[in-house]
Amino acid sequence: MKILKFGGTSVGSAARIKGLLEIVNPSERQIVVLSAVAGTTNALVEIGQAYLAGKKDEAKTLIKQHKDKYELLIQELFTTDAGYKNGKELIDFHFNLIEGFSNELFTAIEDKIILAQGELISTALFHFHCKEIGVESVLLPALDFMKIDDDNEPVVEFTSKQLSAILAKNPETSLFITQGFICRNAFGEIDNLRRGGSDYTASLIGAAIKATEVQIWTDIDGMHNNDPRVVKGTTPIKHLSFNEAAELAYFGAKILHPQSVFPAQKYNVPVRLLNTMDPKAEGTLISENGKVTGVIRAIAAKDGITAIHIHSSRMLLAYGFLRRVFEIFERYKTPIDMITTSEVAVSVTIDDTKYLADIIREVEDFGTVSVDEGQTIVCVVGDFGLNTHGYAARVLDAVKHLPVRMISYGGSDYNVSILLQSEHKTEALRSLHNRLF
Numbered sequence: 001m002k003i004l005k006f007g008g009t010s011v012g013s014a015a016r017i018k019g020l021l022e023i024v025n026p027s028e029r030q031i032v033v034l035s036a037v038a039g040t041t042n043a044l045v046e047i048g049q050a051y052l053a054g055k056k057d058e059a060k061t062l063i064k065q066h067k068d069k070y071e072l073l074i075q076e077l078f079t080t081d082a083g084y085k086n087g088k089e090l091i092d093f094h095f096n097l098i099e100g101f102s103n104e105l106f107t108a109i110e111d112k113i114i115l116a117q118g119e120l121i122s123t124a125l126f127h128f129h130c131k132e133i134g135v136e137s138v139l140l141p142a143l144d145f146m147k148i149d150d151d152n153e154p155v156v157e158f159t160s161k162q163l164s165a166i167l168a169k170n171p172e173t174s175l176f177i178t179q180g181f182i183c184r185n186a187f188g189e190i191d192n193l194r195r196g197g198s199d200y201t202a203s204l205i206g207a208a209i210k211a212t213e214v215q216i217w218t219d220i221d222g223m224h225n226n227d228p229r230v231v232k233g234t235t236p237i238k239h240l241s242f243n244e245a246a247e248l249a250y251f252g253a254k255i256l257h258p259q260s261v262f263p264a265q266k267y268n269v270p271v272r273l274l275n276t277m278d279p280k281a282e283g284t285l286i287s288e289n290g291k292v293t294g295v296i297r298a299i300a301a302k303d304g305i306t307a308i309h310i311h312s313s314r315m316l317l318a319y320g321f322l323r324r325v326f327e328i329f330e331r332y333k334t335p336i337d338m339i340t341t342s343e344v345a346v347s348v349t350i351d352d353t354k355y356l357a358d359i360i361r362e363v364e365d366f367g368t369v370s371v372d373e374g375q376t377i378v379c380v381v382g383d384f385g386l387n388t389h390g391y392a393a394r395v396l397d398a399v400k401h402l403p404v405r406m407i408s409y410g411g412s413d414y415n416v417s418i419l420l421q422s423e424h425k426t427e428a429l430r431s432l433h434n435r436l437f
Contacts (some may be wrong), residue, residue, distance in 0.1 A: 012038035014076035036118025119179035222284035251379035296382035312367025398435035
């Protein structure tokens, strides 16, 4: 069984929703995972923020604006009275639900319920479209089988048990449709997967039912060897290992969220990245045996980085110093991207600055602290194992004319990372591309 995930742009209009059946083969047993229609999640976030701020009239205006867009969508999507009736009742139900929160105390719980409506609408619309044209499908509510625990981690065993039972009840059905992103939390409340959204859902479902393949359909033909938005002449990579794909995704390759790689890797389910706008394109296959030795594979960049530099003579010949520093970041649940150390200094980078002021205040107990904001991590992924040589030198030679702030090498067999000011990112990407490829 295959899992096919389609993002918001792939269901961004009536034409694209109809076009899904040019890719989805109804005779082949598969689960289709859909994101919300493009623009919907952002609109729902705005509505939730208006409610949280007590601006009920503003929320009502936003609701009407977005509902009007769906009115136009269903007019284009359905060609029969019965089909249009289904679509109209659907959007009336969901937008009445959203508008109903104006009469209640609005909290983060209600906010997450509103956020879930986008995926619930998009999947039902596709299901009703299939019904209208005579294609049999079953709508699987993700809230029945997708669950996270107290630490917001997915419970794969629960998904496997629940979903396998649901599929077993429909042995003659080939096409199943479900929502990405949404789930229930440990208290049974509507919640979401946050990291990776619908990509993560598809990977978790693939892991849970031991799928033959997970396909992530987006608007680009696979993962490229550099950022095609700023570098000319990039090419898609045909085959990557799970580790290489995770490094590239974590350090800025927008086509895939890094969290989405791990369930597939753990259960050895291949992931294929494909282009909805060009279904015949080969795309990128991510699998266990995708590594190519002695080759640099790709370059990615991650913006919005803040570097924290700690200088302290107490580090010299001391033990336990780094542990106490890292415990501060752990306490504030702030992940660290890069780390470099010397005898009397340690530098780390973070991309979540929510608790930056608190972290700095506590870290200052250890020594002198300085902070660099507006930084970018540029990551070069390939074979940097023990038996290779010269690649790190080529990377550094390509950026020797730029003011590099940090270098991370040796912590992984798969990447060399450098930190520089974001204003130098484009030059770094282009220079590295010219030097390495």
